[in-house]
Amino acid sequence: MIKLNQLKIGDYLLVAYNSKVWEGVVVDLNGDEQQVCVATEVQEFWYEPTDLFPIPINDLELLKLNFSKQRLTDGLVKYSKGAFRIVVTGEDFSKLDMWYREDKRHHPDVHFIHQLQNHYLAMTKVQLTYDLA
Secondary structure, three states, X not given: OOOHHHOOOOOEEEEEEOOEEEEEEEEEEEOOOOEEEEEOOOOEEEEOHXXXXXXXXXXXXXXXXXXXXXXXXXXXXXXXXXXXEEEEEOXXXXXXXXXXXXXXXXXOOOOEHHHHHHHHHHHHOOOOOOOOO
C-alpha cells in the first residue's frame, strides 16, 4: 500500500484489481475521496490506496527510466541521466546516494520508483519518465 500523500501525478506504481497486477501511472489524485486515478495498459480507473503498490528500485527499472549504467572500480555502480547521478554499492539499492549539480543527498529514504521520481522532480524540476526525452 502507498499513502496518498506520497504520490504525485506522473508517478509509476503497481495496481492490483481482481487478483491481477498492472503497472500504471498516476493521472489524477482525489484527496477528498482518498482515491488515485491510474492509467494502465487496460484503462484509466480510480483506485483506493490499499490497491496501490510501489515498484522497487533496481537495475532493470533504472534502465527502463533511461539511466546509463557504469561499473566503477571500487565495487560501486553509477547510474546517470544527464547531470543527475545515483550511486549504489553493487546491486544493493537499499542505500544510495544521489546528486544533481550541487544538491547532494546521502542515503535518502528512497526505495521505490515513485520516491525516486519525486526526488528527481524536486532536484531537477523535470518529471522522470520512461520517455527518451
